[in-house]
Amino acid sequence: MPSDIQRLVNELVTQMKSGSAPAYRTAIKRLADTARAGGPESLTATVEALAPLLPRLSGDFAKTAVLAGACVEWGASPMALADVLPKRASEAMKFNELVPKFWDKAARGRSLPEPVSDSAHQLVRTLTGLPRWHRGVSKNTMTHIAMSWFDMEDWLKALITVMADAGFRAAVPRDVKAQLREHAGAVAHRSQRAAWAGALAAVLDDEPLVVIDPRARRGYALTMSGIGDNGQLHILLADRLVGDPGLGMVTGERPARSWVEAATGGDPHLGPDNPAIRCFRLFDGQGSYISPEGMPADIHPLDGTRVLVLHPPNGTYGLTVGRVFEHMMPALRFDRILEAAETQHWLARLAPAVENDLMAD
Structure with missing residues (x-):
């Protein structure tokens, strides 16, 4: 010293x-x-x-x-x-x-x-x-x-x-x-x-995450660390998963680069004039709605694994902040597309989404 x-x-x-x-x-x-x-x-x-x-x-x-x-x-x-x-x-x-x-x-x-x-x-x-x-x-x-x-x-x-x-x-x-x-x-x-x-x-670190797209009957394995809230998770999921469906990715519009930067290492404040628009609604494997205002720890595990199910967005839901903890560096690693049998394994275990919550709009 x-x-x-x-x-x-x-x-x-x-x-x-x-x-x-x-x-x-x-x-x-x-x-x-x-x-x-x-x-x-x-x-x-x-x-x-x-x-x-x-x-x-x-x-x-x-x-x-x-x-x-x-x-x-x-x-x-x-x-x-x-x-x-x-x-x-x-x-x-x-x-x-x-x-x-x-x-x-x-x-x-x-x-x-x-x-x-x-x-x-x-x-x-x-x-x-x-x-x-x-x-x-x-x-x-x-x-x-x-x-x-x-x-x-x-x-x-x-x-x-x-x-x-x-x-x-x-x-x-x-x-x-x-x-x-x-x-x-x-x-x-x-x-x-x-x-x-x-x-x-x-905050979850090195946490396995399974994402299921029931419309396309596809699944994805990811690993998340340092994600402060589910709004940030929405942006990062869209960045990792939305792409060419011919290559097995999720159909949709990719998030703007400024949204992704706000969710990672850039200025986290997007403001009302440039909100990040979520690409989907999220439900857990037990059918509960996952609010953007919550955090990844709110995703209840299914058979020991946190599972998210993608649903189409209802209307426009804007996020004006990309991340809540400016100095915490997030990571959402795309590991692989699940094999068809693995996806079917999860599809068979998913509970129906409970969509009577007004906040699920």
Whole structure:
């Protein structure tokens, strides 16, 4: 590790222990400036040095996690954070969900403070003043619960940055991803970042996908990774599958190049004047409609495999955004056209499409 990075990290720790917010802000800026100037090696060294600190931090000091995420944006490897950041972000969401309940018990009708740091001392004092705290919760844990009202967004900001990396997602254990989805779901109504974190924790990677075109009685095997929502999946499917029916591909109009670029590495915003028009409606193998607003994890497996069934579009359905996570690189690999017997195997197992849902238009 570069010696100047270690020295500045040690200085940051010293200022956190001192409790001086101005000194902490000065130290973190010096570390950020030095790490960025040093390039990928210094940035990765900074992430590696900060990672062990994160589980114990809360409140304003959660900005340390934001710096780690920024280093990843600037070119650092995120892998040192895989064992600590998802768990700490999950804990912050779990604690954040508890704050209103504990406040109601302790505050006797007073309004819950806004989640800004100037209110932190009031909230901590009130919650730790609960008689015998609450069901054996320690004073230290109750302090962390209170501070989650103010620091959750910082943990999520860092998490969203690193979860865009495929290698990082692969390193996060499945049970931790499940906890992220659970706790994100509980607070998503008051945090857009929590909703994004839950969606990223549900992203499928190296996931087999079977697509059936029942009109042509053809099937296709694909593999998907890093696809953030089903609108993006619609665009990429059309790009991979629509082509010459004489060569076994799906009949239809190929998507515009600008739509495909928006769904992959270009500007994701298409806008109202150039929306991507979906080429088909999608149903899963059990007959349920797959909404463009959902995500690939919503496709329920059939016999252990996610299956999509293509139906003609009803009217014009436009998508103004090509992908929801700008920095997550998607992949939808076309593997092969299924043999006739394989296609028949799936056709025999498909449930009829349930088309009485108005959203299936």
